[in-house]
């Protein structure tokens with residue numbers, strides 16, 4: 175057992191107007207239950223009594239943890255790899271469009287096995303990538319020949335060192351939330367872009383699956399963002415949201431996993447239907463998608 179990190183204030187906006195919201199299970203590794211709390215001020219949700227940064231390591235020890243292992247076992251994982259090749263291209267286009275640069279200085283935080291960083295490097299970007307997991311760093315070296323640095327490098331870069339920072343499903347894992355934002359502001363120039371992709375607990379699939387919603391992924395996901403809470407956090411740290419984009423595949427992927435958690439099997443049709451409904455809502459408003467990409471700019 176561990177001595178957990180107990181929040182008395184919202185880890186986003188620091189309000190003390192926080193309360194219990196629901197309990198979710200760690201389906202991937204420990205099978206333990208964790209409580210999720212809600213901030214009535216900014217609407218951020220956060221996993222309460224989470225393992226500290228020194229204690230959370232074992233909760234990532236699973237060969238099912240795909241972003242570290244690159245496993246191709248099973249249908250859902252194979253699909254993940256197929257789609258990743260497509261999304262690598264669309265991520266690169268998004269970076270170029272919003273930065274207005276065809277090449278530049280990119281920092282990818284939480285690079286996993288380095289697929290995105292390697293792709294951007296291949297397109298001529300001066301790319302630096304950070305990743306805490308030893309196996310993922312070794313895999314990145316083996317597969318793509320790139321060296322990923324440890325996350326503490328974030329605190330050491332010189333001011334305005336990058337044009338763009340990306341975090342693809344990473345910010346929800348970061349213990350030092352406020353410290354990371356302070357550094358985003360420090361190492362980007364005015365007008366520099368920050369691209370953050372995170373799950374959205376205000377999506378249709380989150381509402382449908384309740385505590386079985388796979389993107390709660392406790393205790394690895396320390397925070398559960400709503401579009402409103404992201405806007406609040408960004409404003410506190412001198413950033414504005416310039417665009418939001420839906421992540422279409424995430425709706426299906428998260429629905430398939432949620433089906434598995436809820437019913438013990440993946441009801442593929444039900445998952446597809448739920449993913450489709452989330453995406454339909456997200457067509458009109460990206461803030462309704464299962465996962466949202468926030469494109470932010472330093473003021």
Ligand SMILES: [Zn+2]
Nearest residue numbers: 184187213216
């Ligand atoms: Zn709050």
